[in-house]
Amino acid sequence: MHLSAMLDSAVRKAGDQEAVVYRDQRLTYRELAVAVRRAARVLRDAGLKPGDRLAVMTYNTPAFLLAAFGAWHAGATLVPVNHKLRTSEVERLLRHCGARLAVVDEAIGARATDAAAEVRWLISRPDEEGGAGESDAPSFESLIERAEEWDGARTTDTGIAQILYTSGTSGRPKGCVHTHRGIALTATYTAVTLSLRPDERFLICMPIWHASPLNNWTMGTVLMAGTVVLQREYEPRGMLEIMQKERVTSVFGAPVAFLAPLRAVPDFQEFDLHSVRAWAYGGGPLDADSARILMSAYGSTNFHQVYGMSEMGPVGSSLSPAEQISKAGSIGRGGMPGVDLRVVTVEGKDAAAGETGEIWLRSDTRMVGYLDDEEATGKVFSGDWYRTGDLGRIDTDGFVTLVDRIQDMIITGGENVASQEVEAVLRGHPDIVDVAVVGRPHPQWGETVVAVVVLRDGAELTLDGLRTWMTPLMARYKIPRELVLRTALPRTPSGKVTKPVLRADLTGC
Structure with missing residues (x-):
């Protein structure tokens, strides 16, 4: 299915249903479809042609959805851009994807518009009456309001819908090329996995x-003709306020997004969150204790973990509510509906119970390949399978637990150390609130294990004290030989620690 046809289908099924809620702004599906056709006209008049790439760099506002569906309606390709990137990073991305037209939130400003002078920028001002702002140029929203509707021919569902850049946790971001059909299937498989319904009111609080957030939850909600509720940018209290006010039924976040309100919102228990029937999390597992804490705090056992990769849509596997405690830390058993999952040993065989191997995924949602990078594409494809680069271990019940990223495995003195295993132990230390374990090059050992930790306020910790605490818990070769204290760890907007950044900082290169 072409993604603009998905919107048309929602209009036919539920034209008067709320499609998008943003602060005090509300659009029904019928109103959204009209605005999208006008956005397509604005983009076409600005020079966007079928097959062109439209970069969109906004917060979670209606402008993102209008630009995305407008681009698809006009036969163009969407390139979502991380709103936290610096100018040089934006420029590199725009040059790589070849975009000549872009939509940017005015609050992001020169950080984006100073990049790539040959790109024309349309400025979004989603919160100002009449589109007024610092610039005399009309806003993207005001242009849409005045435009005629455009209804030209669409591309096929095998055409390119997105160039989706990876988070860069394993190096420089790469552009995953996805078709309309692949993204529509991603939305479908996700909707089935979480049992999304037509009356869904899904909160998008992670970056859209x-x-x-985009392909699983926003598109999954549109597929079901539910309501997409937008929080401009995640903030713990703001998330709770929106959930209560809008009677949100489902929400997705990194684990920290659900844990943070318990620490940051003193009157947390005063919020009425009983409308929420599904809590989905990804970007990392929850241990059993954390799962219990969340279930108790939010008054719900309906937590779902989802695991997937940008290269796959993203789809992958899921851990159901019934398994959150008994199989804590696992990503589930096999793939979610529409997805096949294997764990493959270094010998190329399917791993048996107790064995570790690389997680491979297969689905019709898989990307076409990395943009302009045949070499990188060839390395991650094996026939129909995508090689994730994640190491997983299978238990006797067939559940898979992530061991580490292959490139994050530390080899010290000939011994393999899984950084995530060490991190799991360190999270149990009473004074540690956040941690990442990486390897630093060492002339004798090859690598040495380094713990980068964030301590609770007022706490003190020494390397000797840490090593003494860990000695009964882990083999000596796994225990960090260096301790680095930080006030925060570098993370992607999805909550993943950017270990390349940490390693570069530690080595000075």
Whole structure:
């Protein structure tokens, strides 16, 4: 299915249903479809042609959806851009994807518009009456309001819908090329996995330009003709306020997004969150204790973990509510509906119970390949399978637990150390609130294990004290030989620690 046809289908099914809620702004599906056709006209008049790439760099506002569906309606390709990137990073991305037209939130401003002078920028001002702002140029919203509707020919569902850049946790971001059909299937498989319904009111509080909030949850909600509720940018209290006010039924976040309100919102228990029937999380597992804490705090056992990769849509596997405690830390058993999952040993065989191997995924949602990078594409494809680069271990019940990223495995003195295993132990230390474990090059050992930690306020910790605490818990070769204290860890907007940044900082290169 072409993604603009998905919107048309929602109009036919539920034209008067709320499609988008943003602060005090509300659009029904019928109103959204009209605005999208006008957005397509604005983009066409600005020079966007079928097959062109439209970069969109906004917060979670209606402008993102209008630009995305407008581009698809006009036969163009959407390039979501991380709103936290610096100018040089934006320029590199725009040059790589070849975009000549872009939509940017005015609050982002020169950080984007100073990049790539040959790109024309349309400025979004979603919160100002009449589109007024610092610039005399009309806003993207005001242009849409005045435009005629455009209804030209669409591309086929095998045409390119998105160039979706990876988060860069394993190096420089790469552009995953996805078709309309692949994204529509991503939305379908996700909707089935979480049992999304037509009366869904799904809160998008994680960045909408990121793979999962966009393709799993926003598109999954549109597929079901539910309501997409937008929080401009995640903030703990703001999330709770919107959930209560809008009677949100489902929400997705990194684990920290649900844990943070318990620490940051003193009157947390005063919020009425009983409308929420599904809590989805991804970007990392929850241990059993954290799962219990969340279930108790939010008064719900209906937590779902989802695991997937941008290269796959993203789709992958899921851990159901019934398994959150008994299989805590696991990503589930096999793939979600529409997805096949294997764990493959270094010998190329399917791993048996107790064995570790690389997680491979297969689905019709898989990307066409990395943009202009045949070499990188060839390395991650094996026939119909996508090689994730994640190491997983299978238990006797067939559940898979992530061991580490292949490139994050530390080899010290000939021994393999899984950084995530060490991190899991360190999270149990009473003074540690956040941690990442990486390897630093060492002339004798090859690599040495380094713990980068964030301590609770007022706490003190020494390397000797840490090593003494860990000695009964882990083999000596796994225990960090260096301790680095930080006030925060570098993370992607999806909550993943950017270990390349940490390693570069530690090595000075």
